[in-house]
Amino acid sequence: xxxxxxxxxxxxxxxxxxGLELELFDCRDAFSKTLEEMAAKNPKICAVVNxxxxxxxxxxxxxxxxxxFVNVGIAEQNMVGVGCGLANGGMQPYVAGAGCFLTAxxxxxxxxxxxxxxxxxxxxxxxxxxxxxxxxxxxHSVEDVxxxxxxxNLAVVVPADPIETRAAMLYSEQHVGPMFLRISRMPVRRxxxxxxxxxxxxxxxxxxxxxxxxxxxxxxxxRALEAAEQLAVRGIQTRVLNMSSVKPLDTEAILRAAIETSxxxxxxxxxxxGGLGGAVAEVLALNHPVPMRILGLPDQFAPTxxxxxxxxxxxxxxxxxxxxxxxxxxxxxxxxDE
Amino acid sequence: xVNLFSSQDANGREPLRGRELAEAxxxxxxxxxxMTHHAGIGHTGGDLSAADILATLYLGGILRVRPDDxxxxxxxxxxxxKGHCSxxxxxxxxxxxxxxxxxxxxxxxxxxxxxxxxxxxxxAGVEANTGPLGHGLPIAVGAAxxxxxxxxxxxxxxxxxxxxxxxxxxxxxxxxxxxxGLDNLAVIVDRNRIQQGDFTECTIRMEPMADKWRAFGFHxxxxxxxxxxxxxxxxTEAASTKGKPTCIIANTIKGKGVSFAEDKPAWHxxxxxxxxxxxxxxxxxxxxxxxx
Numbered sequence: 001x002x003x004x005x006x007x008x009x010x011x012x013x014x015x016x017x018x019g020l021e022l023e024l025f026d027c028r029d030a031f032s033k034t035l036e037e038m039a040a041k042n043p044k045i046c047a048v049v050n051x052x053x054x055x056x057x058x059x060x061x062x063x064x065x066x067x068x069f070v071n072v073g074i075a076e077q078n079m080v081g082v083g084c085g086l087a088n089g090g091m092q093p094y095v096a097g098a099g100c101f102l103t104a105x106x107x108x109x110x111x112x113x114x115x116x117x118x119x120x121x122x123x124x125x126x127x128x129x130x131x132x133x134x135x136x137x138x139x140h141s142v143e144d145v146x147x148x149x150x151x152x153n154l155a156v157v158v159p160a161d162p163i164e165t166r167a168a169m170l171y172s173e174q175h176v177g178p179m180f181l182r183i184s185r186m187p188v189r190r191x192x193x194x195x196x197x198x199x200x201x202x203x204x205x206x207x208x209x210x211x212x213x214x215x216x217x218x219x220x221x222x223r224a225l226e227a228a229e230q231l232a233v234r235g236i237q238t239r240v241l242n243m244s245s246v247k248p249l250d251t252e253a254i255l256r257a258a259i260e261t262s263x264x265x266x267x268x269x270x271x272x273x274g275g276l277g278g279a280v281a282e283v284l285a286l287n288h289p290v291p292m293r294i295l296g297l298p299d300q301f302a303p304t305x306x307x308x309x310x311x312x313x314x315x316x317x318x319x320x321x322x323x324x325x326x327x328x329x330x331x332x333x334x335x336x337d338e
Numbered sequence: 339x340v341n342l343f344s345s346q347d348a349n350g351r352e353p354l355r356g357r358e359l360a361e362a363x364x365x366x367x368x369x370x371x372x373m374t375h376h377a378g379i380g381h382t383g384g385d386l387s388a389a390d391i392l393a394t395l396y397l398g399g400i401l402r403v404r405p406d407d408x409x410x411x412x413x414x415x416x417x418x419x420k421g422h423c424s425x426x427x428x429x430x431x432x433x434x435x436x437x438x439x440x441x442x443x444x445x446x447x448x449x450x451x452x453x454x455x456x457x458x459x460x461x462a463g464v465e466a467n468t469g470p471l472g473h474g475l476p477i478a479v480g481a482a483x484x485x486x487x488x489x490x491x492x493x494x495x496x497x498x499x500x501x502x503x504x505x506x507x508x509x510x511x512x513x514x515x516x517x518x519g520l521d522n523l524a525v526i527v528d529r530n531r532i533q534q535g536d537f538t539e540c541t542i543r544m545e546p547m548a549d550k551w552r553a554f555g556f557h558x559x560x561x562x563x564x565x566x567x568x569x570x571x572x573x574t575e576a577a578s579t580k581g582k583p584t585c586i587i588a589n590t591i592k593g594k595g596v597s598f599a600e601d602k603p604a605w606h607x608x609x610x611x612x613x614x615x616x617x618x619x620x621x622x623x624x625x626x627x628x629x630x
Binding site: 073077108116 | 411415466470478480484514517
């Protein structure tokens with residue numbers, strides 16, 4: 001039984017409202033810019049890519065730090081092993097490539113060379129989820145969270161916006177051990193304040209609520225906030241937790257939400273099985289079962305379509321989250337307990 | 339033999355040559371076999387084929403390491419890519435003074451630090467967690483790149499099996515090593531010509547082995563992997579080769595030194611009985627170090 005303590009000590013963050021919230025950002029820009037900043041100050045920072053110079057947006061890094069930029073070619077198993085070796089030699093490697101290949105192709109290296117070895121390597125899965133929509137399921141990285149989160153020692157982080165991407169990158173430099181960072185290329189709104197600081201293992205409450213909680217991360221956070229707005233119109237107060245740290249998981253925040261709101265919806269840009277929803281369900285089932293909906297891809301590969309089309313197709317939208325919350329709450333959005 | 343394996347003054351120990359190194363190699367063999375007998379599981383054939391290579395590297399003074407300070411940042415890195423041959427590897431590390439020889443008696447016991455495959459977080463001197471094949475060379479390439487990035491002079495050595503080279507990740511790493519001209523990297527191939535199920539050439543043909551490495555841009559030398567002087571010369575040649583990595587193909591005999599195990603696929607993971615252990619010791623000219 002995981003104890004629920006520090007009930008009042010809720011980690012929350014202000015949602016930005018400075019006019020920039022309508023602009024759209026590619027989190028890869030925050031990733032590459034932050035990595036360059038880090039490398040400028042820390043001579044141990046280096047980057048490893050699998051020919052993915054442009055798709056990781058590391059061209060500028062290569063120009064500024066050519067001696068700390070390794071392109072192993074199209075060879076993901078080797079790339080992860082090289083990262084492990086660089087760490088053995090005292091460097092702090094950021095191994096970056098399209099998430100679909102980086103995880104699936106190199107999974108044994110991720111398990112053994114990074115997780116089991118507890119290597120100080122940061123694995124950056126670029127263009128995660130269904131960002132490569134039309135290119136098809138070969139290029140979707142929707143299994144990665146399920147695969148990585150069960151590996152001991154490996155932290156798994158899914159940032160929501162450019163601010164959190166930058167904050168997670170800065171955090172990762174100080175974190176000794178392997179970490180998987182899921183970096184999206186889907187245009188996202190800026191959600192978090194400039195002063196936001198990422199904390200591994202801590203959920204961030206982006207909206208207070210007592211009727212239902214939506215636990216989400218990545219590109220779905222903004223959609224969850226929209227859903228919460230729509231639910232508020234119906235008088236339903238929705239708590240929104242940004243669970244960017246899938247591992248370690250903030251079990252306290254999950255149990256607090258279960259106790260205080262009695263209903264949980266999870267939403268993720270990945271398979272519903274095994275990912276964030278699965279992780280939350282494990283905590284609830286063992287400690288405090290409450291009615292739950294897990295939004296994600298069903299047990300099927302995606303059809304052809306753009307990233308936005310596919311999110312819509314699988315109900316990974318504000319309206320999909322809205323519907324799931326209403327379903328949990330019962331009759332036409334009226335609170336069952338009223 | 340007692341002095342040789344004492345852990346006193348491990349950092350400053352004089353390297354072994356000639357007869358002493360030959361005796362030490364035989365001790366590594368019987369130690370590995372004893373461990374396999376004790377555990378009831380192991381990889382005798384590959385332990386015996388790799389013994390002279392490991393003895394030359396660790397006890398012959400090729401590797402600059404500090405057993406009393408295993409994390410010394412300037413140390414040479416040795417990656418045991420054929421991690422299944424943990425018996426001979428652990429014996430070598432103990433002989434070099436990384437941990438007491440007595441610890442070898444716990445090989446694969448419940449909760450022992452000496453797992454069937456090496457774990458760098460548990461055993462001093464182990465650089466990489468290996469066991470699944472094809473992991474060592476990419477890690478070695480990364481370490482060699484790190485040495486260069488840090489403008490250091492420490493070198494990287496990796497020992498692979500020959501059947502292991504059927505894993506494609508090795509050739510991915512070989513291409514990277516060539517592209518970056520990693521002359522601080524030496525790959526040693528334990529060319530014993532046998533893999534788990536059969537001879538390599540009856541499984542997936544590995545010849546022409548040397549041509550493969552040359553085609554991948556390696557300075558390639560072939561040596562008798564049981565001849566210490568030839569191994570010393572190869573390592574010296576590797577260290578003086580500029581602009582490209584070196585591959586040392588060490589032609590070995592699987593099960594070397596123990597007639598009933600030599601060149602027999604069944605001894606890839608054969609486990610010696612007590613009688614076989616004593617027979618092996620007699621052939622190797624050493625004593626069974628311990629038996630429980």
